[in-house]
Amino acid sequence: MKALSALTLFSSWTLQARASAVFAHFMVGNTESYSQSQWKEDITLARDAHIDAFALNMAHSEIFTDSIATAFKTAQDLDFKLFFSFDYAGNGSWPKKDTIDLMNQYRDHAAYYRHKDKPLLSTFEGGDSRDWAEIRNKTDSFFVPDWSSLGPEKAANRSYIDGLFSWSAWPEGPRRMNTSADDAYIKALDGKPYMMPVSPWFYTNMPGFKKNWVWRGDNLWFDRWQQVMDLQPEFVQIISWNDYGESHYIGPRRDDGYEAFGRGKAPFNYAKDIPHDGWRTFLPFLIDGYKKNSSAVAVDQEDVVTWYRLHPAAACSTGGTTGNAKVQGQKEYKPGEILEDRIFYSALLKSSADVSVKIGKQKLTGKWENVPRGGSGLYHGSVPFKSTGDVKVTVSRDGDKVASVSGEHITDRCPDLNGKDYQNYNAWVGTSVGTAIGLSVGMAIVPFMTLLALFIS
Template structure:
């Protein structure tokens, strides 16, 4: 009995400590990884939930002698409250007078204590107001210099949200049509026999409107690239699908020479009237990928030389939408990329900056009776790269579902999935490439399917095109409930023998050892995930999820991961099993598999 009382008090002591969250099997796990699991022979109990009515366990006088020495006993006047008024009237007043005096003193102390902070708060607010109204600490009164639009490097990643000073103008009143979805296609990474038909059919079935063809790369043979570009356009025509050029300004040929802007002029003029060329309001779409401004000027070197009207959407890595939209380079809008080195809060602030700037631009265009500039946003399902640079990403599971749900409220004009097939950065929505798998069966992308990410996008694309913000199951559209898992196959900090922490990727500290669940259900549903503990025994972790599309997580367990969805006695989604999580690794892999 005494042990039970100590257990309850200690349990409540760490209920709010995130290091000691109780997993769904009720066993405390301070690290969140299978390696920190308790003795596997111990039976798994149900997790204990704390209720407000259970607070008596902390103050019940009958438990006083059983409290551990490290936990303070309840104040004595609580324990004596039942007999407080049982004596005579004189004894009552003798007891009551000191207590009343104490109450008066407390009230006076509170009044004085509150008045001082309030006065200081008012002073601080006046200082803040003067600063926001043009006040400056510069004696000369010069305004602060503008913030650089370039994104932070991984070594200088900001600790707080970027753009926190940008006014967040809601997108509620913004009405954008057409709402289109594209996928970034690496032409340099071609499917077997350069047969683009399966990719086109798959993209079209998902609701994607066009491929943005990334023209260029490293050590590119441009004669070969142009040949495959022509074939790609023709394959699109055969499937009644569309494409447009995304000119990669970082491209170099085998000699290291950077790509010539004249190629963008020639290619645009060549494909402007192609049946598969995507056009918006009669203008051919042209985009780009660039990590910095090219050495040439888009307006003078490209746009002025085109033989037809263009819907130009240049790419930017900037985190400051207001600076981007203030440019005058002949663009009809801007393409904001994802940032692997920003955390989820910072990325959300960047999206808010671009949405607000677009909204301001649209309002100004309406007053001037001219077309509004557009905002095209990138959306990646994951990011991990080990080619020259070794990078993870700082947003972990928030990089995809939480961000896209926020984007639905921000109402971008266009969404571009980045990417369809960039396997080197683990951002692919499309199928695995058999050529690459055969060439490098041990590579981090060789056997890890991402097709589930594309399946998740299907109801999102429908929702986006309808102008709605909540992704719900539409049975009339033939949608069915589903659940997916995505996870790494090894702990984030596990390395093969002989390697040390210097072999870990940048931003590894932002990755958590969890199994992530994406659910798409009609109503509240229980998701169960099976795995194994350290002793090889089966364990089941479970979580309740809300209706619609959402992401949740369970603690890691070793072995194959099997997921199912149940609602009462009904099996909503049949079990499906993914590959095993292991700790005996032969090489580091920060990519994920989708089940």
């Protein structure tokens, strides 16, 4: 009875101590012509990926009343959540009254995300506004803004914040991502909730918005989720669901959602025909592992996902794109010094397996650079590409195929625009359709029992 009572108390304490949730940054500006069926599709896909809510990013000119109302009605019907992330950078600050009125209109809606029985309120920038204390009080919100331009210490010193969201989701220069920015936020917050950013990629070429740079993606989608598992923040926000102009979308592409390419005077649409849906394949496994604070969750299906750029870095004109962004105070590099000409792949496996890659007629033996402890879980690796042609990534075990992806071909011919070839630094993402294997690994028993023994003693 003593052990059972301790187990019950320990489980209850753990659930109360951590209210983990995963959100996806959603650009409302792409939804002016959204139908109810499109909202339903997006919400269903996000829910199937185990995402808890969309963070609705809205500049002041993007108050699409009908679309927002449809979104909340659809989310309620599908048992999904939404919350507002007011964008104070895109078109400047919101009038205080408009922010308060919109929050109060939806704060008690059944589909509005709540934390500690308060509606969650976030921002993209706006740290220089003096309105937030009043906005927070008049909407009785749990306030977790992104004020990255202020830095973690200055932002955390505002007495009226309940937590902070960071926009530092990409590495600077030719290196893999680390957690130095996250560590700084966690230290500055001193126990208040941290919303950790996770993003798979970043490339933008929109001179109309004075944006034309690429940050290193490469292994980022794999690396960042491992860091989430290690840091166990209160919240995670994926950047993004549908920001096509910055190439980090993980949701479906919409032909009527490319409006920013026109306003941003992009030389070409670098999201068209470049799917990213495959990056959602392992989200249920990753999100469940994060929420349970365990990498040993059930592997129900074995799959492989691959991503890579469609052109060698030296094949075509950069189109003026730089590696890193001078406007962000960063040292600039050539894009080819930031991004590697490699094919990246991750596989969710019940046990060790082999991986091979075929590019045109070239056959490469792949390797795993990251192997899960115990052999069951997410594997990751990459191979260089030095040739062109169709791509196929295959995972096999004992000579039998487990999963494979037939990917888009790599070519040294880039988009031709008025006689000038432009490099597309976006990543093509593909996923296999695996076979259900019915494996149930369960939670990590040894660490749990160790903690339980300490609790009982």
